[in-house]
Amino acid sequence: MSQTDIFYDLMDEACMLLNERLHLNYLDCLIRVGKDLIYGIHDQKLEEEDVNALNRIYHKIEKNTFMNEEIRQALELLVVKAFKHKGYSLDLMTPDYVCYLFAYLIQKLFNIHQEDEITKRFTMLDIGLGTSNLTNAIVNFLHSDVECIGVEQDEHLVQLSQVFSDLEGNHIKIYYQNALQKIMDVVDIIIGDLDGIMTNDGSYQPYEIIKSYEHNLDKDGYFIYMIPNDFFQQAKMKEFKASFMGTFLGLIVLPPELFQKNQIGKSILIGTYQYIASFDMMVVQMPSVHQTKEFQNTCEKIEKWIENMEEKKNENHVR
Secondary structure, eight states, X not given: OOHHHHHHHXXXXXXXXXXXXXXXXXXXXXXXXXXXXXHOOOOTTSOHHHHHHHHHHHHHHHHSOOOHHHHHHHHHHHHHHXXXXXXXXXXXXXXXXXXXXHHHHHHHHTTOOGGGGGGOEEEEEETTOTTSHHHHHHHHHHOOEEEEEEEEOOHHHHHHHHHHHHHTTOOEEEEESOTTSOOOOOEEEEEEEOOOOBOTTSOBHHHHHHHHTGGGXXXXXXXXXXXXXXXXXXXXXXXXXXXXXXXXXXXEEOOGGGSOTTSOOEEEEEEESSOBTTXXXXXXXXXXXXXXXXXXXXXXXXXXXXXXXXXXXXXXXXO
């Protein structure tokens, strides 16, 4: 049995105990168990035998050694179960394929090498934090000194993100608010999954979000957003492009199998809030991870594109 399976089984056992004794939904139980592991058990409603049973489970967890990524993968599976109980959409969880692709892009864009990862420092903002799965996967992948900031408006997801990041040994400063509300932080990279939800005034939210974080990105920084594939076909795209002062650098179309049938696919949009003259945006179709040769060839194209992009940025006048 893998360490991920062990962590999952022990957490699930504790969650089910709380579910039976306190009649909490599974999502609340998961948050509660995470807090117990971090802060200890503080509940007067539990009988002594239940407290002892929980402590036995927690002791088994504590005496094991788990890597951050093993914990994240186990928590990912626990969240799927919790979301089904709560009726949340599983789309709130970023697939591992996408998480690792984001991490890979950041590694290449910031020229992070394996030997110096631990000394690299940068700040990252996730404007749709959700369960923090994407942010934690990136931090675990890079092993860098990353100052993480997140924005999330759902109370349960804020609690999950806080607990999950603490369990994985990562720290995230979380703003409990709507993604369109202003924050003052300036960061090296902005990430997020932008969906097609309309705002109250009928405007297309991804456009509004991209524009609203212009002042939060360092002049040499990048944004990497997951966008719906109809992003460039929306009625107000022409108006958005006219007001957008930055540059779209690259578009990576994700494999269709990552998404449910009859659901619009998604792509990864890479850009900067700087204007780069005469820049041709890269567009690539990402193959399935099972297509090993094609996957490797596409990654090589992306790496070559990043090299050329850096040369172009240095050559061009940036206003």
